[in-house]
Amino acid sequence: MEPIENIMALGRSLVGAYTEDGRGLLPIRRIAGSVIDDCLLRSNDMSKRPRVLILSGLRGVGKTTILFQAIRDLTKAGIPQDDIIFVSMDRAAFSGSSIRDIVVNYERMRGRHLIDIGRPVFFFIDEAHYSDKWALQLKTLTDEAPNAVFVATGSSALELEISPDLARRSLSLHIHPLNFLEFLQIRSRGDRIDPLDHDAMNALFDRKDADSAFLAFEGSMERARPAMRKLGGYSPGSLEAYILKGGLPFSISMEDPYPLLYDTVRRIMEKDVPIAGDHDPGTLRELPRILGSIAPSPDISMNSIARDLEGMSVKTVRGVLDTLSRTGLIFEVGVMGGVKNTLRSDTRKYFATPSLGSCILRTMGRDPRDHMGNLAETSVVSLIHHRISGFFSLRYRKDRGSCDLIVCGPSGNVAVEVGFGKKQNGSTQLRRTMRESRCNYGILISDRDRPELSGNIIMVPIKEFLSL
Numbered sequence: 001m002e003p004i005e006n007i008m009a010l011g012r013s014l015v016g017a018y019t020e021d022g023r024g025l026l027p028i029r030r031i032a033g034s035v036i037d038d039c040l041l042r043s044n045d046m047s048k049r050p051r052v053l054i055l056s057g058l059r060g061v062g063k064t065t066i067l068f069q070a071i072r073d074l075t076k077a078g079i080p081q082d083d084i085i086f087v088s089m090d091r092a093a094f095s096g097s098s099i100r101d102i103v104v105n106y107e108r109m110r111g112r113h114l115i116d117i118g119r120p121v122f123f124f125i126d127e128a129h130y131s132d133k134w135a136l137q138l139k140t141l142t143d144e145a146p147n148a149v150f151v152a153t154g155s156s157a158l159e160l161e162i163s164p165d166l167a168r169r170s171l172s173l174h175i176h177p178l179n180f181l182e183f184l185q186i187r188s189r190g191d192r193i194d195p196l197d198h199d200a201m202n203a204l205f206d207r208k209d210a211d212s213a214f215l216a217f218e219g220s221m222e223r224a225r226p227a228m229r230k231l232g233g234y235s236p237g238s239l240e241a242y243i244l245k246g247g248l249p250f251s252i253s254m255e256d257p258y259p260l261l262y263d264t265v266r267r268i269m270e271k272d273v274p275i276a277g278d279h280d281p282g283t284l285r286e287l288p289r290i291l292g293s294i295a296p297s298p299d300i301s302m303n304s305i306a307r308d309l310e311g312m313s314v315k316t317v318r319g320v321l322d323t324l325s326r327t328g329l330i331f332e333v334g335v336m337g338g339v340k341n342t343l344r345s346d347t348r349k350y351f352a353t354p355s356l357g358s359c360i361l362r363t364m365g366r367d368p369r370d371h372m373g374n375l376a377e378t379s380v381v382s383l384i385h386h387r388i389s390g391f392f393s394l395r396y397r398k399d400r401g402s403c404d405l406i407v408c409g410p411s412g413n414v415a416v417e418v419g420f421g422k423k424q425n426g427s428t429q430l431r432r433t434m435r436e437s438r439c440n441y442g443i444l445i446s447d448r449d450r451p452e453l454s455g456n457i458i459m460v461p462i463k464e465f466l467s468l
Contacts, residue, residue: 004085004105011071011086011124018068021253027186029249031173032066036073038171039122039149050169051142053151054128056158057175058328058352059272060264062249063153064088066175067124070151074122082110083121089130090271099125099137103148114145121148128152129161129275139166156328157276176386177353180466181224183246184231184238187253201387201468205407205414210441210456213414217451217460224467239447239463243375244368247353261359265291268329277323283316290320294330295360297374298348298381321349328352331385336395336406336437348396350385354378376420376462377404380445383466384416397437403429412440419446420462430457 019026028036038053055063071084087102097105103123107113114121128134138150152158159172178186200220207213232238248264251257269287273279286309293305302321306314324330332347351357354375358368368375384407385394392409396402403417403426415433417426430442434456441456445465452459 004102004109007087007092007102008082008085011084012081014086015068015072015075018065019072023189026065026069026249027189028069029062029066029178029182031175032062032069035066035151035173036070039070039074039151040077050171051146051149052138052166052170053149054158054162054170054172055151055153055175056156056172056328058156058177058248059268060248060250060261061175061177061328063175064126065249067126067151067153071122071124079120079122083117083119084124085122086124086126088126089134090127093130097131099123099128099131099134100141103141103145114148117147119147121145123148123150125150125152127154129154129158135161135163135166139163139169142169155272155276155326157272157326174386177247177355177382178242178249179383179387179468180233180239180242180246180463181227181231183242183252184228184233186249187241187246188231201384202389202392202409204443204468205384205388205392206409206411208411208440210453210458213441213443214451214453214458217458220468221451221464224464228463228467233463233467239466240369240372242466243354243372243379244358245355247355247379251355257355258359258362261355262363265329265356265359268327272327272329273323276326277319279316279320279323283312283320286312287320290317290324291329291360292364294349294351295357295364296366296371298333298350298378300349301346321347329356331382333381333385333394333396333405336397336408346398348381350378350381352382352386354382373418373420377418379466380416380418380462381405383468387468397433399432399436401429401432402436403433403442406433406437406439413437415439415442417442417444418462419444427457 035053055066057063071086074084075081085106092102131137138152141148162172203216204213207216228234245251245257251261273287289309290305293300293308302314302317306312306317321332325332330349330351332349335346357378358375361368361371392407395406395408396404403415405416407414407416415430417430419426426444430444433439434442441458444457444459445462448459448461451461
């Protein structure tokens with residue numbers, strides 16, 4: 001086992017690398033601020049619960065940076081360095097160390113049990129899923145040491161492994177790709193500007209009529225527009241930069257981010273997929289081709305993927321798509337209708353952020369700018385998928401001439417069409433879908449200058465929608 005002194009020294013040495021660059025301190029995302037505040041709250045009052053924070057999300061979305069920003073702020077608040085431990089379990093796994101081993105080793109170094117230290121001790125556990133039965137370990141350790149606080153990160157599949165016992169004493173936060181406003185904030189390094197809360201997205205879709213939904217959208221944008229102007233959100237080229245490379249924080253400042261974006265995809269295929277699913281080596285070798293089939297259009301069917309891969313069954317393709325969804329790399333939208341029409345083979349397949357689809361297209365030798373219509377659709381649908389509450393579901397109609405998406409919520413259905421690039425206009429598709437799926441109203445998202453209400457259709461600028 002690696003000495004705990006080495007592990008702690010490594011964690012301290014990485015704080016600067018993860019929280020600042022040549023331009024100064026990296027901006028703190030709103031969700032990072034909540035993690036930091038939560039840790040500081042526990043440092044002052046250990047009666048606060050829960051004592052386990054679980055950060056899950058797509059690889060490359062910024063989870064490790066959030067950990068180090070929390071470590072930096074705890075240190076600034078006067079927490080002793082010996083009371084803050086960072087460990088990456090993918091590194092610790094090489095020596096066979098578990099989370100419990102790290103804690104036991106720490107206690108040996110301090111010469112006493114955690115509970116006898118008498119003040120909060122913070123363990124930041126990166127890539128927790130590399131430690132077998134990590135959830136059970138955390139549950140047991142919090143029972144044994146009420147003064148221990150654990151902040152753990154892992155892939156999107158991490159939440160699926162949380163036991164009921166751990167769920168009662170933990171808080172889970174899913175870290176999403178950036179929205180447009182967060183992208184602008186990180187790119188410009190302006191003053192910290194909190195993005196709108198998720199209620200802004202819910203309010204737009206949870207209405208009985210277009211008039212009240214339009215008022216809700218305008219109310220949200222009154223808060224967001226000054227920030228967008230200040231950060232250059234209405235400048236030419238800003239939207240294209242966001243769609244092509246701005247979904248993940250690390251790629252924003254790079255002139256050519258595609259090699260590192262593809263490296264993120266490669267690591268998901270090599271590290272996360274084998275943990276999230278059970279596939280033979282031959283199937284794993286075909287992952288790049290499966291992703292290449294999805295990148296040009298979300299409408300590719302499982303039968304088409306299987307046919308292109310000669311020899312792979314539709315059942316195997318289905319299993320791969322399920323695994324890719326668990327890693328957070330993609331998500332699927334099912335068909336609107338009865339049981340017969342909602343077979344899992346009938347789905348649209350979207351990347352978690354259009355930046356990853358853009359990266360796959362570039363790797364295939366295609367110019368992503370030739371696919372801006374589909375990439376813009378991905379940006380809209382992924383934002384809704386990530387930010388809308390669990391009371392809503394996303395569907396689409398297979399009929400030719402239907403719109404891109406139907407958001408089904410407590411107040412009824414809302415049709416959504418993205419008219420961008422080669423997919424201009426879209427009001428015809430909206431009206432047809434609204435009629436056939438009994439939608440309360442429709443939302444047309446396009447490259448327009450200002451929002452407008454036209455009957456029961458709300459026309460929204462894509463830049464403003466992507467800031468929700």
